[in-house]
Amino acid sequence: MSEINLDEMSNEYFDVLKELGNIGAGNATTALAQLMQTKVDMSVPRVQLLEFKELGEAMGGEELVMAGIYLAIEGDINGSIMFLLEKKAAKHLVAKLMGMESEGEDFTEMEFSALKEVGNIITGAYLNSLSSITNLMIQPSVPDLTVDMAGAIISVPAIEFAALGDRMLMIQTQFFDEMVLDGYFILIPDLDSYGKMLAALGVSL
Amino acid sequence: MGVEIKVGMADLKVCVSPDSITTLGLGSCVGIALRDPVTKIGGLAHIMLPDSTQIRNNSNIPKFADTGIEELVRQVTLKGANRSRLVAKIAGGAQMFGFGSQSETVRVGERNVEATKKKLAQMKIPILAEDTGKNFGRTVIFYPETGDYVIRAVGKPEYKI
Numbered sequence: 001m002s003e004i005n006l007d008e009m010s011n012e013y014f015d016v017l018k019e020l021g022n023i024g025a026g027n028a029t030t031a032l033a034q035l036m037q038t039k040v041d042m043s044v045p046r047v048q049l050l051e052f053k054e055l056g057e058a059m060g061g062e063e064l065v066m067a068g069i070y071l072a073i074e075g076d077i078n079g080s081i082m083f084l085l086e087k088k089a090a091k092h093l094v095a096k097l098m099g100m101e102s103e104g105e106d107f108t109e110m111e112f113s114a115l116k117e118v119g120n121i122i123t124g125a126y127l128n129s130l131s132s133i134t135n136l137m138i139q140p141s142v143p144d145l146t147v148d149m150a151g152a153i154i155s156v157p158a159i160e161f162a163a164l165g166d167r168m169l170m171i172q173t174q175f176f177d178e179m180v181l182d183g184y185f186i187l188i189p190d191l192d193s194y195g196k197m198l199a200a201l202g203v204s205l
Numbered sequence: 206m207g208v209e210i211k212v213g214m215a216d217l218k219v220c221v222s223p224d225s226i227t228t229l230g231l232g233s234c235v236g237i238a239l240r241d242p243v244t245k246i247g248g249l250a251h252i253m254l255p256d257s258t259q260i261r262n263n264s265n266i267p268k269f270a271d272t273g274i275e276e277l278v279r280q281v282t283l284k285g286a287n288r289s290r291l292v293a294k295i296a297g298g299a300q301m302f303g304f305g306s307q308s309e310t311v312r313v314g315e316r317n318v319e320a321t322k323k324k325l326a327q328m329k330i331p332i333l334a335e336d337t338g339k340n341f342g343r344t345v346i347f348y349p350e351t352g353d354y355v356i357r358a359v360g361k362p363e364y365k366i
Contacts, residue, residue, distance in 0.1 A: 053213030062230035065359055070302045144302040148359055151230020152342020156301050159313050162253045166265050
């Protein structure tokens, strides 16, 4: 299989990945609305191929505290997926889901597991659409959640991308209910899986 | 008061007192601060991966512990630091996610720290202090004037090593 080089990715590949991101984020929004039992709107996702140096700024600053949900994926596609949400937005979502105002700065144990579940559902919906478009089997692992500085969380997928090239593909989506929630999806397929995904969509390598 | 120089991910820069140098939100990456205590010339590298020889596409020098440290040493000595007086402080290399496994990806923070120590030992640069591993992100600020390496983490008081 020929190598995919993210740094020299053609517009065609990029457009395909962008479209996948669009559909995935759309599906995730629907899942979120169902979960919250409310109307959730979504902006057109912004797909960016960013240098590592630019990542922090693209997310509103490296020190912005965010919640990051990270899952390994296996099956026809191997790799991982991450969903990031600003801490304030995460608190808002969890409070709404649990039907009570959240107290204090930190997450309680119950809020933490509720947030994990939200992340699980959102990433699950994203992966489901990816799986049905490509007709490839995708098996997600149990999600892992951490609340920390954006830069520190993003270093995990960035390092995976760093083994492949010098840029990272990130999909930014804005959700709106009563407030604007900035969410970020980062899909990290390994090299072979990129090829498989694109081949499944009829993009020749 | 000097200027605060910012170093990004896979990046390195030189810093001369009274300026300070920072990198924000280190996760599994490692921040390597070098200093010549006499000239008060220093520098900071933010590396992402342990070993450039394991990666085919390895032209990005500051991305790797081995090539990044070599380049930082080259740049600080070029600026006037004495090679034989150089000392180091290191921070970062956290494991941000558990995954309940010991996969290579998850352990990359630990491997980054090991590779950093190995390279510094090879180059005979002593490590005066370190704050590595664990499971949280760190912002670091290095002051070549005093050699203080200040560390900020979420929900913890600021400390220095």
